Amino acid sequence: MGKRGAARAAASRGPNAGARDGTAGSGMLPVGQDVIQPRILHAFQRALFIADAETARHSARVGAAAAALGRSMGLPEGEVRQLRAAGILHDLGKLVVPQDILDKPGRLTAEEWIEIRRHPAVGADILLAVSADLASLADAVRSHHERWDGSGYPDGRVGDQIPLAGRILAVADVFDAVTCTRSYRSHTLGELEARALLVAEAGSHFDASVVKAYLAVRANAPTGQRWVRTGSRPSSWEPTLVEATR
Numbered sequence: 001m002g003k004r005g006a007a008r009a010a011a012s013r014g015p016n017a018g019a020r021d022g023t024a025g026s027g028m029l030p031v032g033q034d035v036i037q038p039r040i041l042h043a044f045q046r047a048l049f050i051a052d053a054e055t056a057r058h059s060a061r062v063g064a065a066a067a068a069l070g071r072s073m074g075l076p077e078g079e080v081r082q083l084r085a086a087g088i089l090h091d092l093g094k095l096v097v098p099q100d101i102l103d104k105p106g107r108l109t110a111e112e113w114i115e116i117r118r119h120p121a122v123g124a125d126i127l128l129a130v131s132a133d134l135a136s137l138a139d140a141v142r143s144h145h146e147r148w149d150g151s152g153y154p155d156g157r158v159g160d161q162i163p164l165a166g167r168i169l170a171v172a173d174v175f176d177a178v179t180c181t182r183s184y185r186s187h188t189l190g191e192l193e194a195r196a197l198l199v200a201e202a203g204s205h206f207d208a209s210v211v212k213a214y215l216a217v218r219a220n221a222p223t224g225q226r227w228v229r230t231g232s233r234p235s236s237w238e239p240t241l242v243e244a245t246r
């Protein structure tokens with residue numbers, strides 16, 4: 001079977017067929033199997049860094065985490081490389097969001113949220129303008145704020161409607177955002193608090209199978225001394241999570 005035939009077959013089996021049946025791949029690359037060219041990735045990364053160094057550093061960490069997650073889930077190396085690129089580019093659309101909104105501490109107004117919520121679709125549109133072959137990468141970027149229960153944005157996709165790459169990015173993005181200092185948020189979670197947050201949100205915000213895989217990835221990470229809570233999630237975490245996932 002040729003490359004296009006294999007891609008069509010993978011697509012017809014659904015987005016997670018490979019992960020389910022143990023055959024090659026997750027179906028994440030149904031259009032072109034090409035990962036974005038390194039010089040284009042570097043140019044976008046440079047633009048992100050010039051616009052907002054903090055977001056660029058966060059994005060590099062999300063790319064590394066998403067790649068580690070994909071590798072731990074048994075995805076082929078081509079898809080792992082694409083996950084790294086998707087992590088680096090997941091907030092590409094923030095280039096069009098005013099910096100004072102991105103950096104605003106505390107709660108955003110309804111109008112400011114509308115501005116922020118443009119960024120997944122804008123990022124995807126930029127990648128599609130580079131090449132139609134980047135459709136799966138663009139869809140990963142577009143879907144990184146979707147939620148398993150359908151309450152995310154921009155499309156309100158539910159469960160398996162969200163591409164696996166988007167579900168992986170969601171976990172990697174939120175974990176990094178809550179554990180690292182961001183200008184718009186005063187509260188930072190420790191390793192174990194952040195793991196507990198993922199567990200609490202598995203099946204609602206996140207794909208539970210991706211959370212399980214990420215907990216295994218982080219099993220040997222240093223936990224520090226910040227673990228103070230057990231049991232149910234304090235209600236005060238909900239705004240923290242929302243603020244963490246701009």
Ligand SMILES: [Fe+2]
Pocket residue numbers: 090091119144145245246
């Ligand atoms: Fe984002």
